[in-house]
Amino acid sequence: MRPTIATRTLVSVTAAVAIAAGGVAGAGAAFAADAPAAKTTVSSEAVTPLAVNNLGLSTTQAKKLQGGLRGYGYNGSIDGKLGTESWKAMQRFLEKHWDYNDRIDGVVGPNTIKALQRNLKKHWKYRGEIDGIAGPGTKAAFKRMADSY
Structure with missing residues (x-):
C-alpha cells in the first residue's frame, strides 16, 4: 500500500507546523533568557x-x-x-x-x-x-x- 498524495501532504504540513512551533518556543525561551531579571529590593x-x-x-x-x-x-x-x-x-x-x-x-x-x-x-x-x-x-x-x- 502506497501512501497517497493527500497523506504525504498532511504529514509534511504537520511536520512543518511542529518545526515552526518548536522554533517559536525556542525563540521565546531565547528572548526570556536575554531579558534582565526584575530586581525587587526591600529596604x-x-x-x-x-x-x-x-x-x-x-x-x-x-x-x-x-x-x-x-x-x-x-x-x-x-x-x-x-x-x-x-x-x-x-x-x-x-x-x-x-x-x-x-x-x-x-x-x-x-x-x-x-x-x-x-x-x-x-x-x-x-x-x-x-x-x-x-x-x-x-x-x-x-x-x-x-x-x-
Missing part, C-alpha cells in the same frame, strides 16, 4: 514592622528594657530582641504616659517614635525634634533609657 525600613527593631540597643540593653516592660503586658521571653510583642508593650507604656494615640500593633512607626521622643526629651536628655524619626539622637537617648532599668 530594612520596610521590613522593620515584622522584624526585630532594637533601635540601636545592644542585646543587654534590650533585655533590660524588656524586663521593664513586664508591667505593660510584655510576657515574652527576655531575649534582647525587641520584636512585635515588646513594641506592643512599649506602645501601651507610651499610651499611658506619653500621648501615644495610635493602634497597639507593635509597629515601630512615626507615631510610636514621636511618643517615645516625648518621653526621651523629658527624662533622657533627648534634644532633637519630636519628628517621628529614630535618628542618632533618639537612639542615644533610648540607650540611656534602657540602661536605667
